[in-house]
Amino acid sequence: MGTGTSLGRVRGLGSAKEGTHHWWRQRITAGSSLFLMLWLVASILNRSSFDYVSLHGWLQSAWVAIPMALLVLSVFYHFRLGLQVVIEDYQHDETRIVALVLLNFFTVGLGAVAIFAILKIAFGASH
Numbered sequence: 001m002g003t004g005t006s007l008g009r010v011r012g013l014g015s016a017k018e019g020t021h022h023w024w025r026q027r028i029t030a031g032s033s034l035f036l037m038l039w040l041v042a043s044i045l046n047r048s049s050f051d052y053v054s055l056h057g058w059l060q061s062a063w064v065a066i067p068m069a070l071l072v073l074s075v076f077y078h079f080r081l082g083l084q085v086v087i088e089d090y091q092h093d094e095t096r097i098v099a100l101v102l103l104n105f106f107t108v109g110l111g112a113v114a115i116f117a118i119l120k121i122a123f124g125a126s127h
Helices: 006-011 019-045 052-059 062-090 095-122
Strands: none
Touching: 019 062, 052 062, 052 095, 062 095
C-alpha cells in the first residue's frame, strides 16, 4: 500500500516500527510484576511473626532476596515504560527530552537504592 500520508512522510511522522516491542515489554513486565507480587503477599501472609527481627531474617534468605530484587526490577521497568508513553503522548515541545531523561534518572536511582537495600540485608547487614 503506502507508508502513511504524504504529509506524514514529509514531516517524518510515520510509524517508528517500535510500538509492538514496547507493547510486549509492558505486558511481560506487568505479568512478571503480578506473579512476583502474588508471591510476596503469599510469602508474607505465611509468616508466623511480623516483627522487624523476623522479617529481617526472612529477607536474608536467597530464596526471598532474589525474587524481591526481581520484583523491584520488574516494577520499576514497568513504571518507566508506562510513564514514557504518557510523556511521549502528551509532551510535545523540547521539554519532552528533559522529562524522559529525568524519568530515566529517577527510575534507575530509586531502583538502585531498593536493590542496594535488599542486597545489604541479604548479605548480613546488622539490625
